[in-house]
Amino acid sequence: TQQVTFYEAVGGEETFRRLVHRFYQGVADDPLLRPLYPEEDLGPAEERLRLFLIQYWGGPNTYNQLRGHPRLRMRHVPFVIGEAERDAWLRHMREAVDELALPEQLDKMLWDYFTMAAHSMVNAPS
């Protein structure tokens, strides 16, 4: 029997490309979040998040090949992330998820993961 991954169920690479692209359009205009990103070009950051999410949800493991083990909390230590940054991140991600118009159950799985992950990335609680 063949297991359909979440990655496949939501439409594969194209869906993650749209999601993360829309998310970074929000970040690009955000006065709180934009200064956190070290590079002037958000393209490379967009690619890293896209590849990470594709891998996390059962798609190709290109992220690990390029970047090694995710260790996301550790990789975020250089950036001051408080509740305000977390909420801004989640707001842009919510808009990006909305645009995918996924079936309710898939939307909920994705959103539950993002809220959990974003809460775990806070390293400067107020």
Ligand code: HEM
């Ligand atoms: C990288 C901010 C939450 C996944 C980054 C970077 C910043 C950042 C500034 C560096 C950009 C770059 O790659 O050059 C934040 C803030 C968050 C947050 C403010 C608010 C809570 C998350 C969450 C996830 C995530 C929830 C996963 C679901 C990633 C990944 C990278 C990254 C995969 C690239 C890691 C690497 O390979 O170097 N983030 N992030 N972030 N973030 Fe976040």
